[in-house]
Amino acid sequence: MAVSKNAWLTGLRYRGGDNMLVWMLHRISGLAMVLFVGAHILSSFFTQQLGSTWGIALNTIYESPYFQIFLYFFVIFHVINGLRIILLDFFPKLLEYQRELTWLEWIIFIPIFGLSVFITVIKILNGG
Amino acid sequence: MKVTVKILRYDPEKDQRPHYQTYQVDAEPTDWVLDLLERIKGDQDGSLSFRRSCAHGICGSDAMRINGMNRLACKTLLQDLHSHTIVVEPLLGLPIIKDLVVDMEPFFDHYKSVMPYLVNDEQAPMRERLQSPAERERFDDTTKCILCAACTTSCPSFWANGDYIGPAAIVNAHRFIFDSRDRASSERLRILNGQFGVFRCHTIFNCTQACPREIQITKAIGEVKKAIATGNLD
Numbered sequence: 121m122a123v124s125k126n127a128w129l130t131g132l133r134y135r136g137g138d139n140m141l142v143w144m145l146h147r148i149s150g151l152a153m154v155l156f157v158g159a160h161i162l163s164s165f166f167t168q169q170l171g172s173t174w175g176i177a178l179n180t181i182y183e184s185p186y187f188q189i190f191l192y193f194f195v196i197f198h199v200i201n202g203l204r205i206i207l208l209d210f211f212p213k214l215l216e217y218q219r220e221l222t223w224l225e226w227i228i229f230i231p232i233f234g235l236s237v238f239i240t241v242i243k244i245l246n247g248g
Numbered sequence: 249m250k251v252t253v254k255i256l257r258y259d260p261e262k263d264q265r266p267h268y269q270t271y272q273v274d275a276e277p278t279d280w281v282l283d284l285l286e287r288i289k290g291d292q293d294g295s296l297s298f299r300r301s302c303a304h305g306i307c308g309s310d311a312m313r314i315n316g317m318n319r320l321a322c323k324t325l326l327q328d329l330h331s332h333t334i335v336v337e338p339l340l341g342l343p344i345i346k347d348l349v350v351d352m353e354p355f356f357d358h359y360k361s362v363m364p365y366l367v368n369d370e371q372a373p374m375r376e377r378l379q380s381p382a383e384r385e386r387f388d389d390t391t392k393c394i395l396c397a398a399c400t401t402s403c404p405s406f407w408a409n410g411d412y413i414g415p416a417a418i419v420n421a422h423r424f425i426f427d428s429r430d431r432a433s434s435e436r437l438r439i440l441n442g443q444f445g446v447f448r449c450h451t452i453f454n455c456t457q458a459c460p461r462e463i464q465i466t467k468a469i470g471e472v473k474k475a476i477a478t479g480n481l482d
């Protein structure tokens with residue numbers, strides 16, 4: 121019997137713990153960014169080339185503060201996690217401390233993301 | 249105490265697909281999971297298939313998924329699982345032959361592909377090829393591998409593509425690449441630089457976590473990647 125070759129489905133059957141979670145988040149945030157940038161390009165295209173209201177509709181979604189909070193999460197996470205992996209690639213010795221590095225990653229992430237959310241929420245409260 | 253053992257069973261002659269079967273077993277907290285499997289096979293259901301040989305964590309026969317994670321059944325104490333329900337499943341990413349027995353052939357093919365043996369055609373000295381303790385230390389960690397396949401079958405890159413050479417093969421290549429007596433490092437690095445070589449590793453760390461010998465696998469892979477990138481074995 122051939123075992124499922126789909127890594128995503130297989131991943132659900134394995135308890136990889138926080139390491140695997142971070143990797144999955146990295147993948148998801150990568151895809152999410154493609155989606156965000158895609159929406160941005162599409163909305164510009166609709167508005168400027170076709171003069172269609174579709175662009176405005178997309179823009180409203182894209183620029184809404186709720187959407188922005190997701191965007192901040194994915195972009196900031198992807199950047200910091202990417203930097204962690206680059207660091208590990210350059211200095212394999214650090215791989216012994218990968219647990220600590222993952223913690224460090226979240227310690228850096230939380231204030232940056234927190235500040236972004238804080239500013240966005242203030243903006244919402246001030247009426248956008 | 250009574251524990252519930254849920255085993256993923258599959259008999260290619262009878263079953264369409266794998267299914268779970270549940271057994272109740274009397275056990276002590278200090279029992280190994282392998283003890284439970286032996287008890288089930290001996291007392292309740294002789295048709296249960298699994299591999300084991302040494303029962304002391306050295307032959308690498310009984311790697312399986314225990315409560316979702318790859319471990320050796322003979323090295324996993326019940327009390328460390330903190331649960332009265334134990335789920336035992338075969339390794340992922342390799343075809344199931346029967347119950348907990350998977351086909352290890354693809355795994356060993358990858359292992360063989362990295363030339364896991366000393367290559368040195370130079371005239372051997374009278375007594376031995378000398379090596380300093382520091383030189384020996386350089387690859388000490390990767391000599392511990394018992395080829396149980398817990399690492400390779402925990403790797404999402406391997407699940408996604410069985411052609412990926414996998415952590416175990418890289419660990420065993422590392423063992424010779426960094427051995428001062430060996431002369432085939434560049435050949436091994438060339439193999440590992442291939443399409444299905446080390447760069448399929450995305451630093452996920454499941455392998456390091458799964459290794460029953462506590463080998464720093466991701467670190468070994470990182471060192472091999474760096475050696476390929478820099479052409480330097482330091």
Ligand code: FES
Pocket residue numbers: 299300301302303304305306307308309310311320321322323
């Ligand atoms: S039976 Fe030999 S390693 Fe478990």
